[in-house]
Structure formats: structure tokens, C-alpha cells
Amino acid sequence: MGSRMNKEQYMRILAEQLRSLSLAERNELLYEYEAHFAFGIQSGKTEEEICSELGNPYEIVQEVLQERNEQHRSHSRDNNYNYRQEPISQKYKKQSSSSAISKVFLSIAFGFLTIIVFPFGISMWAIWFSLSAASIAFILSPLLCFADFMMYSEFVPAKWFAAVGLFGLGLVLAPNIKSVFKGLLRMTAGYCKWMAGVVRGGKSS
Template sequence: MNKEQFLHQLQLSLRNISVEERQEILQDYEEYFAIGLEEGKTEEEISKALGSPKQIAKELVASARIEKVEHSASAGNIMRAVWAVIGLGFFNLVLVLGPFIGVLALLFAGWVVSLSFILSPLGVLFNIIMGDFWLFDVFSAIGLCGIGIFVGIGMFFATKALTKGFIRYLQFNVSLVKGGLKHD
């Protein structure tokens, strides 16, 4: 594949990132070709040494998505980053999707427990309406509500920590796929 074919395929594969970033990346790869031609290599040799433009684009898109999550860790950005990393290879389906679902399940369960404990005084109101009121119910509901607030505070910090940890895990995974870990 020659320089024009390589750059065209790379440009098509980079459609999911901003125009500025795309132009910067294409300019970098044009420089790779210029340096290679100065060294006496053919365009075909250079493109073969660089690798598949589609795989390069997948890696760059995954890195861009993870970078975006680092700046703004919204649910949408995290999902896009997870799918970008999964797109790097079938093996990542197991390495990324499994832990991601596990982390989401833990967070969801913690938030549901917190919310149900906080809303436990509504059960006392229901008992009053039904005429089956016990003073023990009031104290139990107040205790559960307090526990629910503490669990909610803990879940807030756990959500932040697990989000940061999962982002680091995605970064580790991308660096592993890009060429293994470099030991200095």
C-alpha cells in the first residue's frame, strides 16, 4: 500500500475523533513517510513497517476516548472509552467487558441499598395509614435512614474511586495492546 492509500485509510478510520486531532495525526504520519523516504525506503516498506491503518486508528481512538474520560468522567464518556478499548481486539471483550459489568453491578447494588435505607421512613407512613403502627417501626426506620445516608456517602466516594481505577485499568489495557509494557 502506498502513502496515499495508507493516509486515506487512516483518515477514514479516524472519523470518530475531532478534525484538529485527525489532521495532527495525519501530519505525523506524513512525516513518518518523509523520514522513511529520506532513508531510502519505499512507500510500501514504510506502510508495512507502520502497520495496519485500521489498527492504528483503533488504538488512537481508544487513547483519545480514555483521555476524554480523564478530563470529564461522565457515564457516556466512560461507555465510549470501554467500547473503544473493546474494539482493539476480541481478547479485550473478556478483559474489559467482564470487569466493567462487575464494577457496574457493585455500584448499582450499593446505590440501591443506600436509597432503599434512606426511603425506609416511608414504610412507617404506610404502616400508620394501614393502622398497624408500632413505635419500634419509627426507631428502626430512623436507624435505617441514618445507615442509608452513611452508605450513600460511602457509595459516592466508592464511585469516584472505582471510576478512577477503571480508567487506569483501561489505560493499562491500551498500553498492553499497543506493544506491551515497557520496563525501564
């Protein structure tokens, strides 16, 4: 059949048999075969020879349609797969949204606690340093009183009585200040550990 066909007959069969395709697909295929004919004629071949080389147009159409059907089925399977996966992606979106909301509330709570706890901790440490300085000064008060006596050679019983009293008060304060120091140290370390855990948790989420 193909050996007696010319270009017009061959192309007409292709156009008629490819009507099930879209206009764009049909024109694309017809353009390719038009190019085959143009190239063959430039090479010195006749239209009949080119038709014979191209093969039976009905078989070509059958192969083209079969290939297009397989592509459509593959595309349909991909769409179904994406549709089935959509709820999972929505789930991840919800989880991401929930995680973002949690981060916002966590940041607010973290900032609020930092505003309250941090100044409180600074104040406690300032009080501890003040008491420590006072305790040291109380313990050293007899030495200061003795230095005053050596400089001015003036003995004032009230000063010595006060110095002895302050010395005793300093000795009483010293152990308590040590206990307070340990408590503040544990509190500060615990707060820093908690804050580091919150920061790491926020980054990992």
C-alpha cells in the first residue's frame, strides 16, 4: 500500500486517523512527517519512495495512539498518587502550623518569665553581695578600730564595744551567707539549664 502512495494521500490518511488526538498533538505529528517528506525530496527521493520508507500510515497511527494512551494512563496514576498523598501533606501542614503556634506561645512565656525571673535573680545576687561585704566589714571591725587607735592614740570604749558586737554579728552572718550563696548558685544553674533546654527545644521543632 505504501509503495503506491504519494505525499498527499499519505498525509491525508494520517490526518484522518489522528482525529482522536488534540489539535496541537495532531499538528505536531503532521509537521514531523511533513519534514520527513521535505528532507527526502531534497535528498532526491520521490514521494512514493519516502512513503515506502516511512511505512504503513495505519500502523504508524496505531503505534502513536497506543503510546499516547500509555502516557495518559501513567499521568492518571501519578495524579491519583498525588491525590492520595494530599491528606498526608495537609497533615504535615497542620503539624507545622501547630508547631508555629506553639513556638509563638513558648516565646511569649519565655520572654515573660525572663522579664520577671532575670531581674529577681539579679536582685538576689545584689543582696547577697551586699550582705557578704557587710559580714566581712563586721568581722574586720576590730582591726579597723585598732588601726584607728594606732593612728590617733585615742581609746574610746564605745567604739571597741561596737567593734566587738559587729565582729560577733559578722561571725553569725558568715555561715548563713555561705548557705545563701549555695542556694543562689543552684537556682542560677537550674534557670540557665532550663533556658538552654527551651532554646534547644525551639530550634529542634
